[in-house]
Amino acid sequence: xxxxxxxxxxxxxxxxxxxxxxxxxxxxxxxxxxxxxxxxxxxxxxxxxxxxxxxxxxxxxxxxxxxxxxxxxxxxxxxxxxxxxxxxxxxxxxxxxxxxxxxxxxxxxxxxxxxxxxxxxxxxxxxxxxxxxxxxxxxxxxxxxxxxxxxxxxxxxxxxxxxxxxxxxxxxxxxxxxxxxxxxxxxxxxxxxxxxxxxxxxxxxxxxxxxxxxxxxxxxxxxxxxxxxxxxxxxxxxxxxxxxxxxxxxxxxxxxxxxxxxxxxxxxxxxxxxxxxxxxxxxxxxxxxxxxxxxxxxxxxxxxxxxxxxxxxxxxxxxxxxxxxxxxxxxxxxxxxxxxxxxxxxxxxxxxxxxxxxxxxxxxxxxxxxxxxxxxxxxxxxxxxxxxxxxxxxxxxxxxxxxxxxxxxxxxxxxxxxxxxxxxxxxxxxxxxxxxxxxxxxxxxxxxxxxxxxxxxxxxxxxxxxxxxxxxxx
Amino acid sequence: xxxxxxxxxxxxxxxxxxxxxxxxxxxxxxxxxxxxxxxxxxxxxxxxxxxxxxxxxxxxxxxxxxxxxxxxxxxxxxxxxxxxxxxxxxxxxxxxxxxxxxxxxxxxxxxxxxxxxxxxxxxxxxxxxxxxxxxxxxxxxxxxxxxxxxxxxxxxxxxxxxxxxxxxxxxxxxxxxxxxxxxxxxxxxxxxxxxxxxxxxxxxxxxxxxxxxxxxxxxxxxxxxxxxxxxxxxxxxxxxxxxxxxxxxxxxxxxxxxxxxxxxxxxxxxxxxxxxxxxxxxxxxxxxxxxxxxxxxxxxxxxxxxxxxxxxxxxxxxxxxxxxxxxxxxxxxxxxxxxxxxxxxxxxxxxxxxxxxxxxxxxxxxxxxxxxxxxxxxxxxxxxxxxxxxxxxxxxxxxxxxxxxxxxxxx
Numbered sequence: 001x002x003x004x005x006x007x008x009x010x011x012x013x014x015x016x017x018x019x020x021x022x023x024x025x026x027x028x029x030x031x032x033x034x035x036x037x038x039x040x041x042x043x044x045x046x047x048x049x050x051x052x053x054x055x056x057x058x059x060x061x062x063x064x065x066x067x068x069x070x071x072x073x074x075x076x077x078x079x080x081x082x083x084x085x086x087x088x089x090x091x092x093x094x095x096x097x098x099x100x101x102x103x104x105x106x107x108x109x110x111x112x113x114x115x116x117x118x119x120x121x122x123x124x125x126x127x128x129x130x131x132x133x134x135x136x137x138x139x140x141x142x143x144x145x146x147x148x149x150x151x152x153x154x155x156x157x158x159x160x161x162x163x164x165x166x167x168x169x170x171x172x173x174x175x176x177x178x179x180x181x182x183x184x185x186x187x188x189x190x191x192x193x194x195x196x197x198x199x200x201x202x203x204x205x206x207x208x209x210x211x212x213x214x215x216x217x218x219x220x221x222x223x224x225x226x227x228x229x230x231x232x233x234x235x236x237x238x239x240x241x242x243x244x245x246x247x248x249x250x251x252x253x254x255x256x257x258x259x260x261x262x263x264x265x266x267x268x269x270x271x272x273x274x275x276x277x278x279x280x281x282x283x284x285x286x287x288x289x290x291x292x293x294x295x296x297x298x299x300x301x302x303x304x305x306x307x308x309x310x311x312x313x314x315x316x317x318x319x320x321x322x323x324x325x326x327x328x329x330x331x332x333x334x335x336x337x338x339x340x341x342x343x344x345x346x347x348x349x350x351x352x353x354x355x356x357x358x359x360x361x362x363x364x365x366x367x368x369x370x371x372x373x374x375x376x377x378x379x380x381x382x383x384x385x386x387x388x389x390x391x392x393x394x395x396x397x398x399x400x401x402x403x404x405x406x407x408x409x410x411x412x413x414x415x416x417x418x419x420x421x422x423x424x425x426x427x428x429x430x431x432x433x434x435x436x437x438x439x440x441x442x443x444x445x446x447x448x449x450x451x452x453x454x455x456x457x458x459x460x461x462x463x464x465x466x467x468x469x470x471x472x473x474x
Numbered sequence: 475x476x477x478x479x480x481x482x483x484x485x486x487x488x489x490x491x492x493x494x495x496x497x498x499x500x501x502x503x504x505x506x507x508x509x510x511x512x513x514x515x516x517x518x519x520x521x522x523x524x525x526x527x528x529x530x531x532x533x534x535x536x537x538x539x540x541x542x543x544x545x546x547x548x549x550x551x552x553x554x555x556x557x558x559x560x561x562x563x564x565x566x567x568x569x570x571x572x573x574x575x576x577x578x579x580x581x582x583x584x585x586x587x588x589x590x591x592x593x594x595x596x597x598x599x600x601x602x603x604x605x606x607x608x609x610x611x612x613x614x615x616x617x618x619x620x621x622x623x624x625x626x627x628x629x630x631x632x633x634x635x636x637x638x639x640x641x642x643x644x645x646x647x648x649x650x651x652x653x654x655x656x657x658x659x660x661x662x663x664x665x666x667x668x669x670x671x672x673x674x675x676x677x678x679x680x681x682x683x684x685x686x687x688x689x690x691x692x693x694x695x696x697x698x699x700x701x702x703x704x705x706x707x708x709x710x711x712x713x714x715x716x717x718x719x720x721x722x723x724x725x726x727x728x729x730x731x732x733x734x735x736x737x738x739x740x741x742x743x744x745x746x747x748x749x750x751x752x753x754x755x756x757x758x759x760x761x762x763x764x765x766x767x768x769x770x771x772x773x774x775x776x777x778x779x780x781x782x783x784x785x786x787x788x789x790x791x792x793x794x795x796x797x798x799x800x801x802x803x804x805x806x807x808x809x810x811x812x813x814x815x816x817x818x819x820x821x822x823x824x825x826x827x828x829x830x831x832x833x834x835x836x837x838x839x840x841x842x843x844x845x846x847x848x849x850x851x852x853x854x855x856x857x858x859x860x861x862x863x864x865x866x867x868x869x870x871x872x873x874x875x876x877x878x879x880x881x882x883x884x885x
Contacts, residue, residue: 296769316769323769325762327830336759337770339752348750391770 009034009184010075010153015064016208017050024050026208027064032153037179038186039199040155041228043410047208048188052077052157068153076151080158080408082142086131090116093130094145115148116141120177135282136167140174143185153184160194161408164281164436172198190410192228193439196221204228228411249273252310252399252430253293258302261288263455265302268293270399270430275421275444277433280451287317287403290434294401310398313338315388317403317434319381323388326377330369333376334358334390341395361390365420382413389417399430406440418443442466516824516874520842527849535849542729546668547799548844549733550575550792550808552837554815556744557788559836562819563748564781565761566615569626571789571815573633574607575808578793580637583646583803586655593656600790607633608786612779638805647802659798666798668731677727678718680738685714685721687745688834733795737837740788745833757781761831813861817868818843823875843867 008031015028024047032038042048053059055066056077068074084093091112095103112126119140130138139159146154156175160168172187176198179185189195195202202219204212204227212219212227249271257265263285270276270293278286291297292304294314306312316322325333335342335358342354358372365386369379376387385406392400402421406414421444425431433444441448448466449457527535534540545552554571561568578600585596607629614625648654660666689710721727748754759767760777767774792811797803821839822832846867847860 296771313771314769316766321763322765325759325766328758328762332755332758336755337767337772339755343752347752348746349752349755351750 007034007069008032010066010068013065013067015051015054015066016062017047017054017059018062023208025054025061028205028208028210030203030210030213032184032186034152034184035179035182036184036200037176037195037198038184038201038203039192039195040186040188040203040205041190041192041195041224042205043228043412046205046410048205049157051205052155052188055155074150074152075155076146076149076153077155077157078139078142078146078159080161082138082159084130084138084142084145087129089127089129090124090133090141091126093141094126094148111148112144115144118147118178118181118183119144120174120181134167135163136171136174139171140178143175143178147178147183153186154178155186155188157188158190158408160189160191165438166281168194176200190408191437191439192221192224196224225411249428249430250307252307253312253432254305255289255292255299256303256305258289258292258299258304260292260297260299261285261455263289263451264300266449266455266457268449268457270432272398272430273425273428274446275425275431275433277435277441277445277448278451278457279435279438279441279448280455281453282436284451284453285455286434286436286451290314290401290403290432291316293399293432307398311395312399312401313392313395313397314401315385315392315403315405317407319384319388319407324376324384326375328376329373330362330367330376330379330387331355331358331372333387334361334372334394336391338391338395357394358390361394362387365390366416382409385409386413386417389420393420393424396424397429399432400424402431402433402435404435404437404440405433406435406437414439414443517838520825520846523842523846523849527845527853531849531852535852538725539729541845542726542731542734543668544844544848545737545841546731546733548814548840549737549799550795551811551814551844552737552818552840553740553788553792553795554808554811555818555836555840556741556833557785557792558815559819559822559831559833560744560748560757560788561781561785562831563761564757564778565764566778566781567622567626568608568611568782568785568789569623569812570607570611570630570633571785571792572808572812573630573637574604574786574789575793575796575811576803576806577607577633577637578604578790579797579800579803579807580640580646580793581790582794582797583655584640587646587648587652593659597794600794601787604786604788604790604793605783606786607790608783609779611786612782615782616775616778634806634809637803641803641805643805645802645804647800655801660801664798665732666795666801668733670731671728672730672732672735674727676735677730678722680730680735680742681718681721681727682714683742684738685717687742689714689717733799736795740791741833741837748833753777753780758830810861813868814840814843814864817864817871820868820871820875824871824878829875829878839871 010030010032012028012030015025016023017025026047028047028051040048040051050059054061055075066075085096088096091105091108094112094115095108109126116122116124116126121137121140121144124133124137124141130141133141139156142159143154143156160171163171168191172194175185175187179200187195187199199216201215202212202224203210204224206227212224251269252272253268253270255266255268257267259265262283266289268276268278268289278289280286288297291314292299293312295306295312296314320326325336328336331354335354339349339354342350342357344350355372361367362369362372367379367386367390368383376384379387385408389402389405392402400421405417405421409417418440421431421433431444433440435441445466446463448461450459450461452458554575557571558568581600581603582593582596585591585599586593589596591599611622611626611629614620614629615622618625655661656664658664663670692710748757756767756772756777757780759770759772760774764774767777793803793808796807800807818840819831819836821843822835823829825832825835825839843864847863850859850863851857
């Protein structure tokens with residue numbers, strides 16, 4: 001399948017783009033051939049999203065060119081939110097927005113079936129509601145729709161975020177299948193592990209330049225990790241457990257026979273000074289259990305015992321909808337909900353002290369922002385995530401709940417977040433991590449509960465046995 | 475990874491979009507930002523309109539007594555604006571404020587004249603009733619999940635209907651057979667009388683407080699932090715003293731009556747609470763994103779309920795003011811105030827703010843709106859055009875603020 005030496009479908013020459021004083025792209029050169037599955041990797045802020053937005057026609061490049069031998073509209077982008085209408089059928093979604101003719105349901109269904117076959121989705125009915133499909137299938141429907149609209153090159157932008165590892169594996173295999181049927185797929189991801197054995201080519205963008213572009217056969221996993229982390233030391237990869245003794249800390253929260261969301265019955269103990277983790281597929285209800293521990297959700301059944309008078313904070317699973325106040329400043333986002341910490345006389349806030357603490361937290365977590373008064377939505381995803389972690393830590397909690405703490409975050413930021421979480425755990429905070437991402441578990445967990453699809457904990461895995469869990473994930 | 479490593483990461487990476495370079499120096503070293511230019515431009519537009527009026531209508535348009543009278547007679551409208559703005563800050567709508575204000579006027583007058591209660595008690599009961607009306611709205615929205623628009627439209631019918639039932643469609647006020655309203659409440663030399671001026675020290679005190687509030691707002695929003703604190707406070711303090719003296723010089727303070735005093739004091743208190751208390755900040759948090767607020771540990775239902783109760787109580791206060799100025803309660807008396815109240819509230823999104831609702835913007839915007847309509851009327855436009863002007867201003871502001879917002883998002 002090594003088709004990198006065929007005539008290129010798309011040729012990007014010396015593409016540059018700057019925003020104010022920031023050079024997002026400093027001369028990207030890239031050519032992609034037919035039938036390739038290109039993994040486009042790079043840390044946050046490297047310029048990936050700018051490149052995608054230029055390919056998508058959202059931005060105009062400052063200089064350079066994109067030429068395609070298949071014509072203007074041959075590049076299609078599938079975004080993370082997929083852009084499907086969940087309450088409509090697959091066929092309706094494929095033909096949404098086709099103008100100038102009457103609807104012809106049977107012909108549309110046939111065309112849809114053909115489009116689905118092209119991406120290897122034979123067993124999905126054109127008449128199925130999109131909401132009834134799994135997230136992986138939905139992503140492939142979005143790919144099928146893009147191809148159906150005449151695109152020869154599909155750029156798939158971070159669609160695997162939040163998917164269960166099994167589903168990611170399936171999705172990547174489907175994309176490879178679509179590529180072998182003649183389409184060209186460019187898959188943008190943070191997680192190298194997802195694409196390592198499947199992609200036909202690896203392209204790494206660092207600081208607005210292509211720093212690596214090699215066919216799969218000529219590059220190793222270790223080398224890619226090294227390029228991706230821009231030469232930073234890898235010695236901390238394995239991580240050290242927050243505490244060596246698993247059952248010594250004081251109990252901060254106990255769940256007994258708790259049902260919440262799809263999960264239950266769950267028995268769970270969160271102790272001070274150690275990181276307890278939950279992992280499992282997305283639909284298993286692990287986040288709901290985490291929210292119950294954080295006191296944000298009432299369980300449908302079961303009892304929750306929380307140590308008296310403790311402060312609980314939570315970093316929610318969905319940064320955009322549950323996490324940041326997009327229209328507000330970084331300072332507001334760092335301190336929202338923790339105002340009691342700065343309560344002064346007469347119920348008024350000590351704003352100066354509040355600001356100083358926000359500043360200190362931004363520096364501690366190295367949040368990259370022009371100022372504390374910058375709107376948080378203008379920061380990169382990784383920095384928004386660090387802001388949320390900062391909010392959870394600014395008034396030191398006794399119990400910290402983290403859901404998908406590194407979702408959509410690059411390698412370097414990921415390590416910074418891990419370091420901070422391990423630090424607060426070592427200082428005696430009880431930490432609960434609920435994550436579908438195995439790297440989070442491997443880096444943080446002292447003890448991990450593995451949930452199955454039915455939402456029950458199959459077993460508890462101690463830190464020393466994590467290797468065996470890894471084998472299941474990959 | 476050690477803290478040392480974490481620190482080392484910082485200088486190498488850049489923010490992908492946005493104007494700033496990494497580090498604290500970027501972006502904020504400009505004295506004023508793009509968005510503040512837009513909001514200052516809007517404010518200048520109003521000043522321009524004012525200047526045009528002065529030229530068109532002659533110096534008479536600028537007569538402190540008349541200008542202060544405009545504020546005084548629109549006191550109920552301004553109070554309603556504040557009520558509406560607090561709800562909008564939390565992304566809630568309260569359409570029932572006008573009906574609650576009408577009801578408030580009836581309850582005050584009715585309790586005093588028909589039930590024979592002392593006026594102080596009548597006013598207290600009125601405010602509590604407003605609070606309860608807000609509670610009904612709030613419970614409908616937060617507990618039953620009814621859309622705020624529909625819920626408060628429904629309660630508008632309820633409250634307005636009850637006033638009609640109670641009054642049988644007639645104006646209720648003191649007659650020959652009833653006792654008169656207390657002399658401090660209504661009539662010459664009372665709270666509701668424009669000729670009854672507030673003492674100068676009170677005017678100066680309020681002006682000083684307003685100037686401090688405005689300047690500290692300005693300082694937090696627009697002025698660069700790279701200036702040394704001493705210089706900043708020096709400049710702002712100087713400007714503040716000049717402003718107070720300037721306002722004193724205009725003669726507006728001599729013309730200030732108790733209605734205007736009430737408006738400014740209420741605005742100050744609400745601003746203080748919104749800006750400097752946890753309750754106020756949680757109102758903004760709920761308005762920013764209800765889900766995010768939930769996950770930040772804020773009890774969003776209570777905050778929303780609280781804003782409805784607050785706007786209900788404040789609307790009842792507006793009703794008391796109507797009763798005081800008019801000396802009676804008439805059916806639908808506050809209805810025409812709903813549109814200008816919302817127009818003023820939305821003006822705050824383009825005046826002195828970053829596209830969000832803001833007390834000072836709303837108060838200044840509302841006063842400017844009153845001046846525009848009264849200027850046009852003085853200039854010969856028939857007063858029946860007032861509603862048209864208010865409607866136009868509401869549409870133009872909302873379009874403008876949406877447009878500015880979209881442009882900003884694109885950059």
